[in-house]
Amino acid sequence: NAGVTQTPKFQVLKTGQSMTLQCAQDMNHEYMSWYRQDPGMGLRLIHYSVGAGITDQGEVPNGYNVSRSTTEDFPLRLLSAAPSQTSVYFCASSYSRLAQETQYFGPGTRLLVL
């Protein structure tokens, strides 16, 4: 099992550009989520999905879109990048939506918006 994979590892964007951060898991997990991590702050939830076709907003959803057409994939789209979106992005998955489930994290995508 590859676990949770993310691409790209690193990306530089100009303000106003759009891009998609890819996330995939091969563990048949129901629940997937996106977090961003900034210095001195905890991981903050952007969007999450409890199954294919079902997504919902987390704590900091503005400027980001998600979709979940398959169990495996959960891409995160930045519609018009802003410098405030410079961060490290982590995708995570767990077997179910229940809070006692272990979350498995990907290696992260480091994004710099100029």
Next chain:
Amino acid sequence: SQKIEQNSEALNIQEGKTATLTCNYTNYSPAYLQWYRQDPGRGPVFLLLIRENEKEKRKERLKVTFDTTLKQSLFHITASQPADSATYLCALDDLGGYNKLIFGAGTRLAVHP
């Protein structure tokens, strides 16, 4: 307001000693609390979960306590080793049992030989 607090300053200890990390929270009523380890440039890795009705949980050299009255969890690493050097994150559930985890900012632990 709701918040989770972990020591922002790094914890420096000598090899072989016990490291104790603190996680305090306010205005949450979590059913579960989890601890993760994060190495530089990598994603967090799950270590331990403790339920609200459990006082203590152990796994090898790791021990977690959960005091819902004090709204605090303590994370202990006994007989610490340089390989334990990392950032440790606590996380709790925000919806009384559903997996919307709220993370603390983490405490960096440095174990010196």
